Amino acid sequence: MPVHSQMKSSLQYIFLFSILMLCSLRAHTQNNYIDSLKKVAAIEETDSNKVKTLINLSDAYQLYNPDSGYYFAQKALTLAEKLHFDRGIFWSIVYINKSLFFLGNYALELDYAFKAFPLGKKLNDPYTIGWANGMLGDCYFNLGEYDTALRYYREVIKMAEQNSIIDLSSIYSVQVPVLISVHQYDSALVYAKKGYELFKRNPLLNNESIDGKYAKSFAFRYLGEAFAGKADYDSALFYYQLSMPSSEDIHLEINKIDVYNGIAKVYKEKNNLDSGSWYAKKVLTEKIIKIYPVGLLKAANTLADIYKLQNKPDSTLKYLRIALAIKDSLFNREKTVAVQNIFFKEQEKQKEVQAARTELQSRYRMYFLIALLIISLIITGIIIRNRRIKQLQNMRNSIADDLHDDIGSTLTNISILSELSKQHLDPKDNASKFLTRISEEINTTSQALDDIIWSVNVRNDSVDEIMLRMRRYAGELFDAGGLKYKLRFDDGLSGIKLSMDQRRDLYLIFKEAVNNIYKHANASEVAIELNKEAHQLVMRIKDDGKGFDAKPSHRNGFKNMQNRAQKWKGHLQIESVLCKGTSVILFFPLK
Numbered sequence: 269m270p271v272h273s274q275m276k277s278s279l280q281y282i283f284l285f286s287i288l289m290l291c292s293l294r295a296h297t298q299n300n301y302i303d304s305l306k307k308v309a310a311i312e313e314t315d316s317n318k319v320k321t322l323i324n325l326s327d328a329y330q331l332y333n334p335d336s337g338y339y340f341a342q343k344a345l346t347l348a349e350k351l352h353f354d355r356g357i358f359w360s361i362v363y364i365n366k367s368l369f370f371l372g373n374y375a376l377e378l379d380y381a382f383k384a385f386p387l388g389k390k391l392n393d394p395y396t397i398g399w400a401n402g403m404l405g406d407c408y409f410n411l412g413e414y415d416t417a418l419r420y421y422r423e424v425i426k427m428a429e430q431n432s433i434i435d436l437s438s439i440y441s442v443q444v445p446v447l448i449s450v451h452q453y454d455s456a457l458v459y460a461k462k463g464y465e466l467f468k469r470n471p472l473l474n475n476e477s478i479d480g481k482y483a484k485s486f487a488f489r490y491l492g493e494a495f496a497g498k499a500d501y502d503s504a505l506f507y508y509q510l511s512m513p514s515s516e517d518i519h520l521e522i523n524k525i526d527v528y529n530g531i532a533k534v535y536k537e538k539n540n541l542d543s544g545s546w547y548a549k550k551v552l553t554e555k556i557i558k559i560y561p562v563g564l565l566k567a568a569n570t571l572a573d574i575y576k577l578q579n580k581p582d583s584t585l586k587y588l589r590i591a592l593a594i595k596d597s598l599f600n601r602e603k604t605v606a607v608q609n610i611f612f613k614e615q616e617k618q619k620e621v622q623a624a625r626t627e628l629q630s631r632y633r634m635y636f637l638i639a640l641l642i643i644s645l646i647i648t649g650i651i652i653r654n655r656r657i658k659q660l661q662n663m664r665n666s667i668a669d670d671l672h673d674d675i676g677s678t679l680t681n682i683s684i685l686s687e688l689s690k691q692h693l694d695p696k697d698n699a700s701k702f703l704t705r706i707s708e709e710i711n712t713t714s715q716a717l718d719d720i721i722w723s724v725n726v727r728n729d730s731v732d733e734i735m736l737r738m739r740r741y742a743g744e745l746f747d748a749g750g751l752k753y754k755l756r757f758d759d760g761l762s763g764i765k766l767s768m769d770q771r772r773d774l775y776l777i778f779k780e781a782v783n784n785i786y787k788h789a790n791a792s793e794v795a796i797e798l799n800k801e802a803h804q805l806v807m808r809i810k811d812d813g814k815g816f817d818a819k820p821s822h823r824n825g826f827k828n829m830q831n832r833a834q835k836w837k838g839h840l841q842i843e844s845v846l847c848k849g850t851s852v853i854l855f856f857p858l859k
Contacts, residue, residue, distance in 0.1 A: 437466035789813025
């Protein structure tokens with residue numbers, strides 16, 4: 269392969285880019301800022317705060333004096349290791365790698381990237397994992413292993429998208445160089461546009477602040493690179509020119525150099541060789557070129573190409589030699605890098621084995637938990653089924669008891685009355701009396717049977733149905749007796765559900781109370797209210813009858829009413845004044 273072709277292809281191997289590194293560089297008011305940081309570092313105790321201050325010092329020096337940046341980052345690393353401060357160790361390595369990036373020591377940069385990768389995973393937050401993958405992506409990109417670099421860069425994108433990282437626009441944009449290197453020009457343009465659109469929508473970036481200008485300069489530059497990859501040179505020049513003012517405003521010299529090199533390459537492709545030569549030579553006049561050798565290498569290669577096209581062999585040879593010297597200084601550690609790469613891949617293989625083992629254990633644990641859950645569900649189902657069976661049995665027993673107590677005793681009375689009517693000597697005088705009693709007993713039995721059927725029917729579970737039955741029963745009873753009555757039911761009770769037993773007991777308490785009024789009170793007017801108060805149902809039944817002595821009584825009617833209320837942790841209150849009437853108040857919990 270000709271020497272010139274080797275120089276041209278070598279440019280791909282040293283197109284340095286840090287996927288997250290450049291996202292955090294900021295312009296500082298240099299001297300004052302550094303002096304203040306040094307004063308703080310001088311008086312701080314040797315703790316984690318001092319580690320952070322040293323890292324900030326390293327950051328301040330990155331764009332201007334990477335040797336000093338490397339020095340302070342190393343001091344931060346030494347202190348963090350002494351303190352066993354893992355987060356400090358990780359970020360110290362990040363800033364060491366920044367310095368090595370500018371100084372062109374890519375073999376040592378890769379060595380530190382290997383060291384940072386497991387630590388970033390251990391710290392397990394989006395930024396450390398993103399930076400760990402990004403640094404390895406940078407190193408593999410510099411070595412020309414673009415597919416491997418792309419794998420690590422995609423991990424960064426995945427992490428940033430999942431955690432809504434504010435620099436997502438920049439992370440999209442910086443995919444452009446690696447995608448161009450693998451000839452995915454359409455994808456490069458897509459990512460450049462996605463990054464630009466996110467930048468425009470972010471009010472924290474799309475402004476005239478330092479951060480805004482920083483983001484703008486890179487967004488436009490990557491659009492320029494993407495359009496250049498698509499051979500849309502006019503658009504590429506347009507966006508390169510848009511990137512320049514922001515870079516100059518905040519003294520972002522590295523971006524200016526990359527823009528100059530991009531413009532020079534576009535003019536070369538357009539065969540505007542004089543303009544291409546002018547922009548490439550501007551790179552050589554920048555002061556920062558001494559700490560950014562890759563910019564010089566790209567400019568030297570572009571000038572060599574231009575002079576070759578102009579048929580100027582002396583100038584071509586001059587810049588080929590410059591490019592060769594820079595290349596040798598950057599890549600004279602290839603064997604060391606290869607050994608480091610093998611070691612790192614072995615580490616990754618061991619971690620994959622361990623991860624597979626852990627995943628298998630997790631899977632067995634999951635199977636055990638699923639089996640335990642299924643067994644628990646089966647046991648729960650059996651318990652619920654047995655409880656339902658018991659409830660149904662209790663319901664059957666209750667119905668049987670009701671039939672026995674209410675209907676059985678009534679039928680016995682009917683039988684006795686029938687025998688008495690047969691044996692009586694004077695049917696004209698007494699037979700009608702016994703037949704009347706028989707009729708009353710039959711009606712009582714019919715009502716009791718109707719109450720049982722009503723209480724069992726699930727369609728009557730709502731309080732609305734209870735109120736309807738109360739209204740009908742009170743109407744039939746009091747209308748027959750010529751009593752005036754008022755019924756007032758609270759609308760808030762509508763829709764409330766009660767169990768069969770609750771509904772039955774509530775209705776029977778009501779029925780007993782109104783029957784007592786009808787039979788014994790000699791009342792002329794009755795008021796019935798049913799309200800919802802707090803978490804209970806309150807029933808008030810008041811008459812203006814003759815009243816009675818409300819002292820504790822053993823009469824079955826009152827006793828049954830009290831028992832039914834207490835069964836549901838309720839309370840029955842009876843107040844009566846002779847010649848003034850009686851008031852029955854039931855407090856019936858709804859839960």
